[in-house]
Amino acid sequence: MALPTVTQSLPDADRRWRDIYRYLDRPGPFMAEGFEAGAAVKEFLHSIKILVVGAGGLGCELLKDLALTGFTDIHVIDMDTIDVSNLNRQFLFRASDVGKAKAEVAASFIMRRIPGVKITPYFGKIQDKDEEYYNQFTIIICGLDSVEARRWMNATIINMYDEDDPETLKPIIDGGTEGFKGQSRIILPHMTACYECSLDMQTKPTTYPMCTIANTPRLPEHCIEWASVLEWPREFPDKKLDGDDPEHIKWLLDRASTRARHYDITGVTYSLTQGVVKNIIPAIASTNAIVAASCATEAFKIATNCATPMNNYMMYVGDQGVYTYTFELQKKEDCPVCGAVAIKIQVSPSATLQDLIDLLLDRKDIQLKKPSLRTSATSLYMQAPRALQEATRPNLSKCLSELIRDGEEVTVTDESLPISIQITVRFE
Amino acid sequence: MSLKKKKVEGEGNGPRRPKTTAAQIRLQKDLGDMDKLPGTMHLSFPDANDVFNFELTIRPDEGFYFGGTFRFTFRVNSNYPHEPPKVLCTQKIYHPNIDLDGNVCLNILREDWKPVLNINSILVGLQYLFLEPNADDPLNKDAAEVLRSNRRLFEQNVTRSMRGGSVDGVTFADVMR
Numbered sequence: 222m223a224l225p226t227v228t229q230s231l232p233d234a235d236r237r238w239r240d241i242y243r244y245l246d247r248p249g250p251f252m253a254e255g256f257e258a259g260a261a262v263k264e265f266l267h268s269i270k271i272l273v274v275g276a277g278g279l280g281c282e283l284l285k286d287l288a289l290t291g292f293t294d295i296h297v298i299d300m301d302t303i304d305v306s307n308l309n310r311q312f313l314f315r316a317s318d319v320g321k322a323k324a325e326v327a328a329s330f331i332m333r334r335i336p337g338v339k340i341t342p343y344f345g346k347i348q349d350k351d352e353e354y355y356n357q358f359t360i361i362i363c364g365l366d367s368v369e370a371r372r373w374m375n376a377t378i379i380n381m382y383d384e385d386d387p388e389t390l391k392p393i394i395d396g397g398t399e400g401f402k403g404q405s406r407i408i409l410p411h412m413t414a415c416y417e418c419s420l421d422m423q424t425k426p427t428t429y430p431m432c433t434i435a436n437t438p439r440l441p442e443h444c445i446e447w448a449s450v451l452e453w454p455r456e457f458p459d460k461k462l463d464g465d466d467p468e469h470i471k472w473l474l475d476r477a478s479t480r481a482r483h484y485d486i487t488g489v490t491y492s493l494t495q496g497v498v499k500n501i502i503p504a505i506a507s508t509n510a511i512v513a514a515s516c517a518t519e520a521f522k523i524a525t526n527c528a529t530p531m532n533n534y535m536m537y538v539g540d541q542g543v544y545t546y547t548f549e550l551q552k553k554e555d556c557p558v559c560g561a562v563a564i565k566i567q568v569s570p571s572a573t574l575q576d577l578i579d580l581l582l583d584r585k586d587i588q589l590k591k592p593s594l595r596t597s598a599t600s601l602y603m604q605a606p607r608a609l610q611e612a613t614r615p616n617l618s619k620c621l622s623e624l625i626r627d628g629e630e631v632t633v634t635d636e637s638l639p640i641s642i643q644i645t646v647r648f649e
Numbered sequence: 650m651s652l653k654k655k656k657v658e659g660e661g662n663g664p665r666r667p668k669t670t671a672a673q674i675r676l677q678k679d680l681g682d683m684d685k686l687p688g689t690m691h692l693s694f695p696d697a698n699d700v701f702n703f704e705l706t707i708r709p710d711e712g713f714y715f716g717g718t719f720r721f722t723f724r725v726n727s728n729y730p731h732e733p734p735k736v737l738c739t740q741k742i743y744h745p746n747i748d749l750d751g752n753v754c755l756n757i758l759r760e761d762w763k764p765v766l767n768i769n770s771i772l773v774g775l776q777y778l779f780l781e782p783n784a785d786d787p788l789n790k791d792a793a794e795v796l797r798s799n800r801r802l803f804e805q806n807v808t809r810s811m812r813g814g815s816v817d818g819v820t821f822a823d824v825m826r
C-alpha cells in the first residue's frame with residue numbers, strides 16, 4: 222500500500238504518528254466545525270510553528286508532549302540556566318547539564334529522542350524579541366512561573382492583532398502550576414478573556430500584616446519577613462535584597478533565627494528563608510505533567526480542529542483526590558489590554574497637541590470629556606493630579622512632531638471612559 | 650499577507666519602540682482620574698514623565714495631627730496592580746501605625762491589597778490613619794500603648810513630636826514647617 226504523499230518525506234511517519242492519525246484520518250463525533258479528515262490536516266499539523274515559552278517544569282513536559290503529538294517545528298524560549306534543584310522534575314536535564322541554558326539542552330534532548338522533530342531554542346528573555354519574532358508562530362503556549370512574564374506575553378500577543386490581517390490572531394494557551402494546584406486556559410485575543418481580564422484571580426504572594434511581623438510574630442515566616450522587610454532595608458538602605466544570593470539569605474537567616482528564639486518559635490531554616498523571600502511554592506512533578514498534557518491537547522485541537530477546544534479555563538486541584546473543573550472566564554469590558562480600543566489617526570506634524578485632543582473630542586464614536594495622554598515614555602498631557610497637569614500643560618501648544626515620533630502609540634484614558642484607547646499617530 | 654510581513658520588517662529596522670505596559674495604562678487611568686483630590690492631599694512628581702515614582706503630602710484638617718505636613722513616597726512597580734505600591738513616610742513621626750523608619754501598617758498596602766483597589770484607595774487609607782490612629786495594629790508599640798491608656802498624654806506627645814520635640818528619648822521631625 223502506498224504511503225500518503227505528505228508523509229513520504231518522514232520515514233516511518235505513519236508508524237510514528239499512528240495514534241495521532243487516528244484522530245485525523247476520519248471524521249469523529251467530537252470534531253469541531255471545519256474539520257476535514259485527511260492528508261491536508263496532517264500536513265498542516267506537521268508544518269506550523271508553535272512556540273513554547275519557558276523550558277522549566279512545565280516547559281519540559283510541554284516540549285515532550287508537543288513533539289509526540291505531531292508538532293514538528295517547535296521553538297522554545299527561556300532565559301534560565303539549569304540548577305541542580307531542577308533535576309528532580311525537569312527530566313530533560315542531567316547533572317552534567319547544570320549551568321547550561323535550559324532552552325538549548327531541552328531542545329537537543331528532544332531532537333535526539335524524537336527524530337523528525339525540529340526544536341529551535343532561544344536562550345534569553347521574552348522581552349528581547351519583537352513582534353516580528355512572535356508573528357511567525359501559529360500557536361503560543363506558555364509554561365511560565367511569574368505573573369509579570371505572563372502579563373507581558375499576553376499584552377504583546379494581544380496588541381499584535383491587526384484586524385486587517387487574520388494571521389496576526391494568535392491563540393495563547395497558558396499553563397500554570399502551584400504545588401498541587403494547576404490550571405490551563407485558552408486565550409483567543411479579543412474574543413475570549415485574556416490574562417489581564419482575570420488578573421484579580423491570580424494568587425498573590427503571601428504577605429503578613431506589617432504589625433504582626435513587627436510586634437506579634439507567631440510563625441517562622443513572620444520572623445523571616447521581619448528580617449527581609451524591616452531589618453534588611455534598615456541595615457542596607459541602598460542594597461537590593463537578592464533571593465538568589467546565598468550571603469543575603471544567610472544574613473536573613475541569622476536575624477530571623479535570633480528573633481524566632483526570642484519568641485519561642487521553631488522552624489526557621491535556610492530553605493524556608495529562601496522560600497519566603499522568593500515566594501517559592503514547592504513544584505510537584507505530577508501537577509506539571511497533568512497541566513502540560515491539557516495544554517498540549519488543546520494545542521492539538523486548535524491546530525487540527527479534530528475536537529472542539531475547551532471554553533476556556535480548566536482548574537485542577539490534586540491535593541485531595543483529583544478534581545478538575547472547566548468554565549468560561551468572562552472577558553472584562555474595561556480590560557486595559559484587550560478592552561482597549563485601537564484607532565489610527567492622521568495628523569499634520571505641525572499640528573499641536575491641543576489640535577490632536579480637539580480631534581479626539583470631536584469624534585462621536587469615542588465619547589471623551591477630559592482625556593489624559595501618554596506615550597510609553599512621556600506624559601503628554603495629564604488632566605490630574607494637579608502637579609502633573611501643570612507640568613504637562615506647556616505641551617498643549619507644542620507641535621506633535623516635537624513630542625512624538627511618526628507612528629508612535631499614544632494611550633488615552635478618560636474619567637468618563639472605563640477603557641483606554643490606543644492611538645497610532647501617523648504624520649501626513 | 651506578504652504586505653504585512655514587509656511592513657513589520659520595515660519597522661523592525663528602527664530602534665525598538667518601547668511598548669506601553671498594562672501597568673502604565675492602569676496607572677495613567679488611576680492618576681488621570683484623580684482631579685477631585687481633597688485639599689488636604691497633594692501629589693508631586695519629581696519627573697513628570699515617570700508616573701511610577703511620586704510623593705504625597707497630607708495636611709490633616711482635624712484630629713491629633715492637625716497642622717502637620719506629612720510626606721510619603723510612592724514606588725509603583727511594573728507588576729502593578731497585581732502588587733501594591735511601596736509606600737514610605739519620609740519623616741520620623743510619632744504615630745502608632747508608622748514606625749521610626751517610615752514603614753506604614755495599612756492593611757491594603759500588604760495583606761488586603763487587591764487589583765481593584767487603586768492609588769486613590771491608598772490615599773484615603775493614609776488620610777484615615779491621621780484622623781483615626783489605630784492602637785490595635787501597632788507598628789510603634791509605645792505610641793499605641795499611650796494612645797490606648799491615656800489619650801490626653803498621647804495628644805501631648807503628638808503635639809510635642811510634631812514640633813520636632815522628643816518623646817521617650819526619640820527626637821522627631823518638625824512637621825509644622
Ligand SMILES: [Zn+2]
Pocket residue numbers: 414415416417418419553556557558559560
Ligand atoms: Zn483582557
